[in-house]
Amino acid sequence: MAAFYWGRRGGDTGKGLSLGGGGGDGGDDDYYFGDFDDGDEGDEGGLFRRRIILPELFDHRFLDAVLNEWQKTMMDLPAGFRQAYEMGLVSSALIVRFLAINTRPTTERFISRRLPQGLSREFIGRMIADPAFLYRLLLEQAATIGCSVWWEIKGRGERIKQEWDLALINVLTAMTCKAIVVWSLAPCRSYGNTLPI
Structure with a gap:
């Protein structure tokens, strides 16, 4: 593992700068982020990339x-x-x-x-x-709609054309219940109105 490192040659931080990059340091330019294994692209992107987190400063x-x-x-x-x-x-x-x-x-x-x-x-x-709350809610609703419609079609079979109104009520009920559960269990940082003193 490589730690944060200002220079390899002690106080010789200003000498030997090369505008072409690479210089004579053996190709080890990335001291801060560490050395990666062969085939590892580090934090170039993708699902598990390094994220910059804003610090929680209260000053x-x-x-x-x-x-x-x-x-x-x-x-x-x-x-x-x-x-x-x-x-x-x-x-x-x-x-x-x-x-x-x-x-x-x-x-x-x-x-x-x-x-x-x-x-x-x-x-x-x-x-x-939770900045992803809206996406979580939409994902839960999509899963609920898909599963409810599949269950209604499987359970009713050929009667689905005659009983579509009952199936629709069941799907809407499942959607409402799921939305209430997701809304109730989501973390919240709400600052309400102040009361007059």
Whole structure:
């Protein structure tokens, strides 16, 4: 394993730089990410690539810097989120997730703006806690629809043409129950409205 390494020759870090790359270091240019085995492409991409994770910083200087980067102020945050910000309960990563959902024209923002206020707050709280929540919900719904329709066709057989309304009610009931279960069990970081003192 190779650790983070600034240079091999002690204080000789400025000498021997080559614009052509490679130089005379034996082809070992990648000290930080480690040496890979033959045929291993490292972290070039794919499903299991290395992800850059935003640190959970709670210092107000970092939080203000994040807000400035998005051209927002503390007063642009919702009341509950603003109170959690003032109390130091919100990290820089949470603010980035909230602003990414709430300021960019995304599917999540479209859905949250069409829901009633309480449901919208809970939906955004679930998206902040788990950015893949919407995809999980859609995947569960697709699996539920597929399995329910298959079960109804298998169970009813030739009667499916006469009893399609009952089959449809069963499929919709299964979809609703699955959506309620996924919604209830999903992690949530919801900051509600503040109560007047």
